[in-house]
Amino acid sequence: MNELLDKLDSHAESHKAEGWSGTFRDYLSIVRANPRVGQLAHARIYELVRAAGVEIDPVTGVEKYLFFQKDLFGVDEALTQIMEYFKAASLGSDVGRRILMIYGPPSSGKSQFVILLKRGLEEYTRAPEGAVYAIADCPMHEEPLHLVPHSIRPEFLSEFKIHIEGELCPRCAMNLENKYRNDIYSVPVKRIFFSERERMGIGTFVPADPKSQDITELVGSIDLSTIGEYGAESDPRAYRFDGELNVANRGLMEFIEMLKADERFLYVLLTLSQEKNIKTGRFPLIYADEVVVAHTNETEFNAFMADKKSEALQDRMIVVRMPYNLRVSAEQKIYDKLLRQSKFGNIHVAPHTLELASMFAVLTRLEEPKIKGLTLIKKMRLYDGAEDVEGFRQKDVKQIKEGTEREGMDGISPRFVINRISAAFTRPGAKCVNPIDALRSIREGIEGHSGMTKEQKERYINLIADARKEYDEIARTDVQKAFFVSFENEAQALLDNYLDNVEAYLDDRKLPDPVTGEEVPPNEKLMRSIEDKVKVSESGKDAFRNEIFRKVAMAQRRSERFDYRTHDKLREAIEKQLFDERRDTIKLTVSTRNPDPEQLRKINEVVNTLIEREGYCSECSNELLKYVSSLLAREK
């Protein structure tokens, strides 16, 4: 509780941003001290993302932005492209005059991306380093530097290194002349804080019925009730600058489902992005500086690209594809995040539940591999970063990806999976949801889905069966491991023993016998027994042993630990070897119908180990034992 209050305190502290107001003269000294306050919208967003930290991938050299790390998973390629756009734009390149258009399948994270930028802007403009200032009585909270007359701007550039872009809006131009008697120094300036709710610096537009939706939603409108007072429609005081584009000045404009909007709206956007101007009512063009992020789905996007009439607009877009994530571990993080947001009280999520749901989801998104020997499951593992998958390596991934540009644009969405998992949660009497429950619920969802073809359903249901086969292996391993007092220690000991023997074998020397201490030749029988578990043949054993030793040496060079999990195939071999040694006990204990007291004691011990060590509850650990016992019973 105290910790929570501390957190609230520090949050309140960091959000108690200092207000500021003064004159344009005061503002000039702020700008002189810190020219960055005069930056344009693209640069502001680029800076705020960078401020959260950037990591460079040591292998690929690609930049990874920590800003997105907690909320967006497995869409790094799209994020890299988007950040390249912001970088170029903030350096003044012409790409800043284009709309950023993101397209992808439903629920691939497009809206999530924009939400992060919006929340980021709100926070950033509250922080000292992200402070933004505006002419105090400007309806578009414009950049005060617009007050600097054009004739003086070149000097401004050489003196302060600030390039001033843009003109005063009609209201400010009028005020300067009448209210401030052309004395730019006395114009009031204040610090502003972006806020979507308060319609400051962040705008959103959702297309509705084109017949009823008015362009004023974007560009504002004449306030008819005040025309009498001001005499003319063209009087800037009679205009309400409250369209979304006015609101979003200096910040971000989100255009949801952009291509569903009427052409009239798109042309307003065209001028805005290309000329940085808004055409409003009876005024000359009004300068605006904002980032326009639009998103849409693929069908609409393709229709748009095929339409000759929209060429002008196509030219003014930077298009980024945001396909579904293709990594099981990242998918799991998505579900984890979404489930944490929902309230399912104290229903337990059994180990591997989200993992299996993720496997299924990723499988539906992968294209059937055309390379011999490569199954969909192997591909899934390789994409998730597995180093060694029978017959393939990480370095093959590039080749595997060739010709699969559409991969990730189809398949099951995270939203669908989460809805199905939630359905399993809300089943009457549910105490715990395990992988089988989740897969069953997904299956029911697919069977009852009206938007899928028969072939699609069939394919997905087969993929559920594939995922289920993976689960059989996982379930069995969990139970088998629980039979050991300390599985890790025993596995590590066996690994060390194996490596000692392999080393001696490769060096062609003897090693001390663990019991007698006498020098003996390497234990060929032990090595072969382990290697046999992963089908390493007699003729292939030298290659295998050499490879293992290369990996050990590599780990040593990098001061990394080489444990029994480091090498996938070796892990499998070690596990199987240990399980084999206890095979009969395990099988007898788990599958017996009438356990004797000793077996009963062992079963209780295994259940406890599952609960304490592996995160099972009493419900799912018992389900697991039942499941594995039926698996073992089917074995010869």
Ligand SMILES: Nc1ncnc2c1ncn2[C@@H]1O[C@H](COP(=O)(O)OP(=O)(O)OP(=O)(O)O)[C@@H](O)[C@H]1O
């Ligand atoms: N790659 C991802 N990383 C993290 N969360 C994701 C990812 N993809 C989807 N989500 C989550 O799934 C939900 C749906 O995503 P979002 O609303 O961003 O999709 P969208 O691409 O805008 O879809 P639509 O086209 O249907 O509007 C959100 O809660 C989002 O957080």
Ligand SMILES: [Mg+2]
């Ligand atoms: Mg969306």
Ligand SMILES: [Zn+2]
């Ligand atoms: Zn203004």
Ligand SMILES: [Zn+2]
């Ligand atoms: Zn449970």
